[in-house]
Amino acid sequence: MSDAPIPLAKPSFDESEERLLLEALRSGWVTQGPRVAEFERLFAERVGAREAVAVSNCSAALFLALRVHGIGPGDEVIVPSLTFIATANAVELAGATPVFVDVEPRTYNVDPDEVELAITDRTRAVIPVDQVGLPVDLGRIEALAREHGLAVVEDAACAVGSRWRGEPIGSRDHLACFSFHPRKVLVTGEGGMITTPDPDQAVRLRRLRHQGMSISDLERHQSEGAVIEEYPEIGYNFRMSDLQAAVGIAQLAKLDEFLARRRALAARYDARLADFPEAIGPAVPEGSEPNYQSYIVRLRGFGEDRRDRVVDALQRSGVGSRRGLMASHLEPAWATGARRAGSLRHTEEAAADTLLLPLFTAMTDEQQDRVLQALRSAIDASAEAP
Ligand SMILES: Cc1ncc(COP(=O)(O)O)c(C=O)c1O
Known part of the structure; x- marks a missing residue:
């Protein structure tokens, strides 16, 4: 028996990541290029989402999801306390107030009854977390959100490949945010993805991740003549690189x-x-x-x-x-x-x-x-x- 240390987690990489990464490097196109677009397409297909938008990490994904729902100062967002602190921190970044609620003692996922009790007239959204990859009771959370006019932003950082009542996480009628951090099931180093059923939301998310620019780098490269972009709103740099996306494509094939x-x-x-x-x-x-x-x-x-x-x-x-x-x-x-x-x-x-x-x-x-x-x-x- 070997007595080498056993790590808590370890990404699984092989020649497929090496090959796609090398191809991306040799192509010279290392960010916001064809591999990001391909990773988005494959990810959406895999989780049954209409659209997927790749970003720099899941914390950025959560923030952008709140941002497209117009959530900001004065708003309350219900979150479980029992989660990685990034969930609450994303609410703070959006300028809103997290409201911590309790979890179910056996699943460690947010308790829908507690969510209901925490709703006030300032509540704008709820962030259910699929804790350590175990799907939260989405049906009850969605019903509450419908009843009270709240946005659902699912923190699916840990949950790629999980299913709830047979449906993949990411396929439902709200934004879901995934992480590709090394402790996750699919790893790109750093990286995140937002799935959405709404193509207009996807356009906006892609704009916000890229300083609010009206046209993507990919579109600009593919156009024959000069294209002058516009900046209709303030955005950020939450871009995923094509190097990360190349690794993500190889990882996804092995999910x-x-x-x-x-x-x-x-x-x-x-x-x-x-x-x-x-x-x-x-x-x-x-x-x-x-x-x-x-x-x-x-x-x-x-x-x-x-x-x-x-x-x-x-x-x-x-x-x-x-x-x-x-x-x-x-x-x-x-x-x-x-x-x-x-x-x-x-x-x-x-x-x-x-x-x-x-x-x-x-x-x-x-x-x-x-x-x-x-x-x-x-x-x-x-x-x-x-
Ligand atoms: C539940 C949860 N939410 C959010 C995050 C943040 O993800 P990232 O590190 O990709 O920003 C994590 C990461 O560990 C997480 O476990």
Whole structure:
């Protein structure tokens, strides 16, 4: 048995990324060119979206999605606190106020009842998050949004390839934002994508990502004569490069293979966790097909100190681990400036009791067995306070 460290996550690259990246480099066209357009087309096709717009990362995607809905100062946006802090930070960037609500204790996804209770006459949008790739209850969130005239901006940073009631995440009637950060299922280094059912919204998103310019670089290159662009509105530089898109095209072609391996590893973890009375694996509600972007484990009632001792022991034994999910409202950055709606008890408990175990496409069964052995020792050792 090798005792090389096992990382928490690891992108899977092979000759296909190398080949497409090299082609992009040799073409000399390294940003906002044909590969970005092709990646957008293939991504939209894959997730069943009318349009997909590539951007520099998912944080930018969330901000732009709020921006096209006209959300800004004075507006409230309902978000779970139990998510990566980028969700709330995007609301701040748009100038609006995040309103933190609690999650369901088993799925760690936002609780639609709590969303409903948090709606005020200033609420303009809700950002449901498909946490660690597990689809949120979209049906109930969408119904609430319709009833109260709210925009839905789905934070699908972790959820490429996941399905809700048989439909791919990204295919529904609202904007969804994806990430291609190295901890995600598809990796382009940095990178993001926004899917939308509305072609006009897509035009606007492409303009906003490119300093508000009325015409894309691709269109300008393809036109025969001179084209003078206009700037009908203020925009930003949230462009994806063709180098990232080249990697994304190669990654997307392997999505089914990645999902199959992730699901097999998750099923194996689920089965082995039966031998761990202290641990609870991820819940998968009826109709949800997660992509297992991460494998999250809850250590029953351990609390933050004991959970941290387990994470520390895993790390020291060469097994990558992290605390499970963060409670954004407990971070100093969000101690003020946001509104908390109701009790965030389930959020605080999940933030204290959960951790992540390694899961990546190239992980072997033997590595997974080592993780489980290390988890057993780490849990046992954590029983004694330091
Ligand atoms: C739930 C969630 N939202 C947003 C983001 C931000 O994505 P990015 O790093 O691509 O900006 C992440 C990234 O980790 C995330 O997990």
